[in-house]
Amino acid sequence: KFTNYGVALQTGGLLAAWIHGCIGLYFWLRLKPWFNAITPLLFALAILIPVGSWIGFYAGGKEALALYENPEWRRLMLAEAKPPNTEGVRQIYDIAFVMRVIICGLVGLALSGRVVRYVLERRRGTYLLQYPDDKTIRSVSGTTILEASRLHGIPHAAVCGGRGRCSTCRVRVLEGEEYLPEPSADEVRVLERVGAPPRVRLACQAVPSGNLSIVPLLPPNATVKDARRRNLDMAGQEREISILFADLRSFTQFSDKKLPYDVVFVLNRYFAHMGEAVEDAGGHLDKFIGDGVMALFGAKSDAKSGAQAALKAAHNMSRKLADLNAQLSDELDEPLRIGIGIHAGPAIIGEMGYGTAFGLTAIGDSVNTASRLEAMTKEYGAQLIFSEDVAQQAGIDFTGITQRETEVRGREEPVKIYVVNNAAEFAPSG
Template sequence: MADAGSATAGQGASRFHRPSAGGLRLASGLVLFAFALTHLLNHALGLVSLDLMLAVQDVRMAVTRSLPGTLILILAAAIHVALGLAQFTQTQMRRMGWQNAIQLGFGLLIPLLLIRHVLGTHGVHALFGVDDDYHYALWVMWPGQAINLGLLIVLVWVHACIGLHHWLGGRAWYRRLTWLWQGLALLIPVLAYAGFVSAARLEQLNGSFKNPLSASEYSEFVALVGTSNWIYVCLLAAAAAVWGLFLVADRLGSRVTVTYVDGPVAHAPRGLSILAISRVNRIPHAAVCGGRARCSTCRVRVMKGQEHLPPPSDLEQRVLRRLGAPANVRLACQVYPKASITISTLLPAQIMPNTDPGIDRYLWGIERDVTVMFCDLREFTHLTEGRLPYDIVFVLNQFLGRMAETIEDTGGFVDKFMGDSVMAIFGMDTSPRVAALQAMAAARAMDGVLDGLNQSLREALPAPLSMGIGMHSGPAILGRIGTMRQAGGDMAALTALGETVNLASRLESKSKELGVQLVVSAETADLAGLGPCTGCAPQMIDVRGLSHPIKVYAVRRATDLPVNVAAEPA
């Protein structure tokens, strides 16, 4: 039952174990996953040669067969199986998604196949002194146990991948590389089984191996396998009996009421978490990590009945402290109400981008890698001294309007106007590289537009207009900030937040200090492939708020950017 998250689809702690059991599930699961992963990679080497398989096996066994390694594996397996069986007794208390149901079912089936595999290798080595290297393992499993081995690999690997997905699903870097994880999840077990089959056929052709077990030893082995399977089946039966008792107790026991603001009213037995109550009553509730207090997406605001709730556990406090959450915000997977409460969910049930076309993904905020640009009209106050208000507004509208059009024409989004400045976002619906290229193209085009404006306004202004531009690429939170105008039904303003925005703004300010029109961070330059160019000087500068200098490209004029860089790829 090796996974990196949980033996089941736990929505938090159960009456069998406190919320800290989630940490035990994670730790034991990671240990077992590391063992399973290295085991499968060792199998895959059979596609290269049997000698390489044996050499790597010797290294791997030096760790796993050592006294510390053996103790760690046994302890991790015992904890994981025990927590899995305990969680099995709680499954009637919540509605599990299909992923969690598969993980639970596969986790409970794994020992039925794993017992014979372990006893047939490590077991015979410990009991009868058999050298259970790949020569022996391939002979004993091919072809009679080949199907069972393939099924065992599927059960273990799917169970582990679901656990890893629940553990890492809330992390932005994990979501950005989803294609990579999906590819590895498919490739590793396929290569492992292919390596096993290839090496086994080669070993079969050699035909030099003989059965190392005597008739009496083989009979003892078969009896041991049967006894072990019988013990595990009895444990499953006992867990099923407890499951039935809890089901009866839940139906006859006291109940609590959870009222969802602007939503349904749910009734459930006492002893369930708020998230479990949502699941039982089929109420959509976000929980990217599966209810393991790792992602915080299940958090709710308690509107009434907070005084009846138990205080946060250490695990919940750590997560809430990291969020800076107020006292009435709790993690639904960790709160077990003892009396009726009223809550408001803080995130939609479908919070991942592109999961539901009917949901405005920016309403609750999403994280994306974007390129942020700030453009400021320099010395505008000096240029407009003594001018009529109409003239000032006219010139400002000419500048900001033309720059906004240029930004949008090159694929950017105009975030906001701030006096004589404009902020733009690139990459809301494109890759980070395309975003950087679009921003470069926008800057180059904006410089050309500025020349045109100065030509048309040369008689209206005492001096030509000039501007400064700063841009930086990195992660930012995109979300709607402010209230909605109910009468017109307009959405709140969309903006970007985070250090990427702050740094882009400061680089725009640095452009005046450096005497250039454009300052580009190294991150943006690297994404766009900006190399040496005339008028582009890489240098290290100090930026307010940062403890160390950063590398930037100071560009004399944006039109100095190479055309092949300042263009969006086809």
């Protein structure tokens, strides 16, 4: 018979098996580099295949029912199919009943297994887990750091779902490392792949046996792309880098006289040109602050190439600004002017921020000095000022370029600086 109950059972079975399969495939494939490209196709297949199957099953059932009304077709079909007799039918129903009991028993066993595990874990004791904001939770022994976070509703990145493959759950262990077992060979392999420094562990693999203080290294909404980034980008570390600040001169007067649309249009063109100038030189565009730009050089190379790249970027910026002024000559009452400051020195670099405002940046005295050198370009009426430290790191002889010594707020010693009126005409080379 083609009953509603039978249709519902078949539909439920189809959906359960299909969704289960899709979830498994998703967790298996989503870390593959090509996964994003074929997601729309997979999504379409995931919908179309079960819908097509169900329509086929339903239409076939209806058609068979209609044919069954025809006595001749029924006689031929029964002769061909050799259906079981009453005893055979009874046996089939008995087998179906036993199968259902077995399935329900297995599901019940799985659920009670969780209860038993929970009771055993409670008996084994607990440990305290401390997070950076001083939030502390108590979790039962035997749970991983990731499980503990989830059980207490603390968001924690876990792109691969806790299978120890994506590395997005990684944490830095501040205290209590001795309460963690040695990482398995698989965990070591994943940590090495992302260049993780010592004291970094996968939260989904580490099962603490005592109190622990940790810092998750990726934001809870980390993606597969974040997982592929080397740890160098994430962990805070002190490095010798060059920092560049650039700012538009007199832009406030310009924005006061123009419509908001024009201001945004000009600024976006300016940002695009400056961004290209930095990236062409091999720098990292840190952020745009108002009409200013902050960029880092040498964060992923060495101090010498960083300093050379920063000087190259200043040269590029000046040239690109001249191009932009030529392109916008009809819109601008006077050409845009820029002031650039560069300093080289130690800075703490790492990925910092929150939510979408999260990225590689630098902090420290060197950053403040670069910003102050940029501000000094107004006072000197120059386009570029860079410190002696930049010149030394770059290993370039700047004989012939105006040199000064100046006090810089926040620094005890005077700073030797080079003053360049037009960075486009200045061609640094090592």
